[in-house]
Amino acid sequence: MPKDNGIGASPKRREDVRFLSGTGNYTDDIQVNGQAYVHFLRSDIAHANINGINLDAASAMPGVIKIFTGADFEGVGGIPCGWQVTDRHGEPMQEPAHPVLAQGKVRYVGDQIAAVVAETLEQARDAAEAIEVDLEELPAVVDMKAALADGATKVHDDLTSNLCYDWGFVEENKPAVDAAFEAAAHVTTLELRNNRLVANPMEPRVAIGDFNRATGESTLYTTSQNPHVIRLLMGAFVLGIPEHKLRVVAPDVGGGFGTKIFHYAEEAFCTFAAKALNRAVKWTSTRSEAFISDAHGRDHVTKIELALDADNNFTALRTDTYANMGAYLSTFAPSVPTWLHGTLMAGNYKTPLIYVNVKAVFTNTVPVDAYRGAGRPEATFQLERVVDKAARELGVDPIALRRQNFITEFPYATPVAVEYDTGDYHGTMDALEKMADLSGFEARRKASEAKGKLRGFGVNCYIEACGIAPSNLVGQLGARAGLYESATVRVNATGGLVVMTGSHSHGQGHETSFPQVIAEMIGIDESMVEIVHGDTANTPMGMGTYGSRSLAVGGSAMVRATEKIIAKAKKIAAHLMEAAEADIELKDGAFSVAGTDKSVAWGDVTLAAYVPHNYPLEDIEPGLEETAFYDPANFTYPSGAYACEVEVDPDTGKVTIEAFNAADDFGNIVNPMIVDGQVHGGIGQGIGQALLENAAYDENGQLLSASYMDYAMPRASDVPFYGVDHSSQTPCTHNPLGVKGCGEAGAIGSPPAVINAVVDALRSGGHDIHHIDMPVSPSRVWQAMNG
Amino acid sequence: MYNFDFEKPSTIADAVSALSAEDAQALGGGQTLLPTMKQRLASPSKLVSLKGIAEMQGICTGDDGALCIGGATTHADVAAGAGAYPGLAALAGGIGDPAVRARGTIGGSLANNDPSACYPAGALASGATFVTNAREIAADDYFQGMFTTALDEGEILTEVRFPVPEASNYQKFEQPASRFALVGVFVAKYADGVRVAVTGASEEGVFRWTEAEAALSGNFSANAIADMTPGEDGMISDLHGTAAYRAHLVGVLTRRAVTAAG
């Protein structure tokens, strides 16, 4: 019988009750007494000198409190970058200043020129229209390769060029990799683009700055995945507010997908202005604003080459990638195309030699940073596409070619600096083959052909590194932060527990899954456990949620804290039962003495801790509250095999997804329903990237797809019912739960399966096509078919 | 959104006089106008809602058998109530989503004449008559290019009369993001000939594909236009498709519409 409590059960998500009944408390729901509103005047030109700003007319408009420009931020820090990459030559990356409001120049459509604070939002907007800005348009830098050409216009005049860094990984391997290509029996080459995406969380970003004159404390309410990180970055680097005078609250957050990790100028502005004006200042992004101010994702242009020997063993891999940074460095931007991308290029394969080159480039576009998967989808896409192409060129079965090259022994040290602890790639592929009904494919293809459609089957594997990450390792790699997680477990006198976690839930379901772990450990009902997160005032310093790290790292911290609780509770129980501590057992919410029928209930022990009348006060303190910080020993390495079946309408080029199956190995699973949901959502986003989504700029740096009229989001009708299998489980060897993280897998694993299937379909129709860039929109497919 | 005045008259005459104020604008379902105002791209001084005018609501059959649809009738009502003209009912049922169909009106759509909208194809292919507070306008005279019609300032589209064809079908190929028509083709077969109207494709807005009409009037089958495509000159080229692709789609969708019409 399936469990109905604890690890392995699938209770419905308790937080959904408030989300679905409209009683959530999102940042925009917060009204601070006397709050004023800010509207940002944003540049509609991609690159220009600001020759003058005349505020006279605007400042006199009704309701205007104050209009801020870059001049008001002289002497204030800039938006910091949280990761420094060192280039091939040992030099640090080029790091431009990133002012809160533009100073002297605007560098992308959306860059903030001025901020109008007024009594009402409409008054702020009215006044913004009356600001006279003298912009002298400069040539826009949009194309990455053109940006690196000699004599290209510079996005930042004080940098030597538009090159942020030229990264080689592993640089020492390069000669050996090149030699392996010389010696190869076969080389497969593929050039592709990983399309730029806009994350589009359902809730746009919001920031409210508040200042308490009595205490001198600033508060920022913000739509963030990691309030402590924002407190540290904004307090220490931008505004100079010590952490004990700064509180950051990220209440219910309506989706993040990475784009709410970063510290944004609007947050710093609202906090700064609240103090300057002694008024709370609120900003709510419109959807149009989100398109040009939320950090975008992906945007890589890559050439990948795979070398094989005469027996089809992979002998070497070489990649050459241009990664768009946009106009400024967003918080974690430099890490995405490097450490979150290069380290994954081995994939599931024992390719012995790998060299990755990445040139990060500044352009006059919105900054680009982590988006669900962050670097790993880019790595997986190119690798799994080139393996597929190699299989076709060699005339071998794409699954067999993959299986032949699978890593089978663990732990496995890749040539790209990471060590996979566990995995079973044949296991997930076996599960996938079963689900995908390979033997029935030819019949399904015939049926499609009878309707005039082309049918294709695409498969791919993925590996990802998540549960980020060991602090000492990421420190060596350039991170300017630690990546541990924290939890305080507070047991109340009557036995209920509150967990204050540094992880942040913005759709992941922590309020449901975290209690399952504690319920399992103590043997109590989940309803006795409450999760508190999202407020620096009442949670321990934590690093927040991204990189599929919450259960693997935050959950582990909670386990460690709970272990301390149990250890102390056993001491109390031993005292109450006059037994030796070593003989105490905890089971089903009761402590017993081994080999006897003596027992005390969980609630008796917790009550004793707070009403310590009969209590070993000479040995232990009263109370039952423990904190733990957990720093993982390694990344976790979920893996899987995905398959997609498509139909292509040869008359119109329209692709429809007929089936999608996913076999993942996430190690141990706490809540199977939540894990399924995470995979479903991730695949939906991956299908969105593969078929629909495209943040496209014209040559002047205007975003062509700046609204839902032109930016195509996936809808329910675009995706099939998914087949999902998690039966293949190789638990993580280094965290106490044996869990691996499941939040990004779907988005990482699905785009190559879709494109492999589309190519397969087109080739079955006699079209000699090896690749179509994402999104494979109807027009692109038709274009490819009609040369 | 800027401030504006609001009126909701109950007769066409009152609406006409309300619209005589400077910068006053008619409001149908607001599905186009309100988003434009929210983005501050339109700033009417006054909105005159047509939704309170009973005689502009609903569907009836005229003496000549034409289907007469009040200018303020919603897409949802047409989808449900235009059973006498299934091709048109299906067109209305495919516009936007349920929320859009519950508010958007035929008058608003045809007055707006978005180059990717569906109704213009249905009305032009039907040779509909556009009835306003002042006159009647033939479909062939009504559409005058992207977002441009024969309507004068303040003129209200009160009713549209659709002659009911023997057979008809609308094929809409959705633009992936907006789900408006990337290309839409409406084919209507009448006793005196076939009319084919194309939306979404041309920089001039909805147009009649006369070459296909001629071929189909002689032989109402997809074979009659087997290899036919309109020229790509003047076709829209954008993020979602080149001119050549749109021209190609016109041929494909016309053949599909003919086959589906039967």
Ligand SMILES: Cc1cc2nc3c(=O)[nH]c(=O)nc-3n(C[C@H](O)[C@H](O)[C@H](O)COP(=O)(O)OP(=O)(O)OC[C@H]3O[C@@H](n4cnc5c(N)ncnc54)[C@H](O)[C@@H]3O)c2cc1C
């Ligand atoms: C999400 C979404 C999806 C959509 N998808 C589609 C689609 O797939 N296909 C499609 O064709 N359309 C689509 N539309 C547009 C929709 O059909 C609108 O309803 C229509 O374009 C405008 O009708 P309305 O009644 O809302 O007009 P309004 O927005 O109220 O007005 C539009 C214009 O017409 C004028 N006007 C309104 N009524 C009259 C009248 N009776 N006489 C004279 N002038 C008048 C107004 O002054 C204004 O200039 C979509 C809209 C949305 C928001």
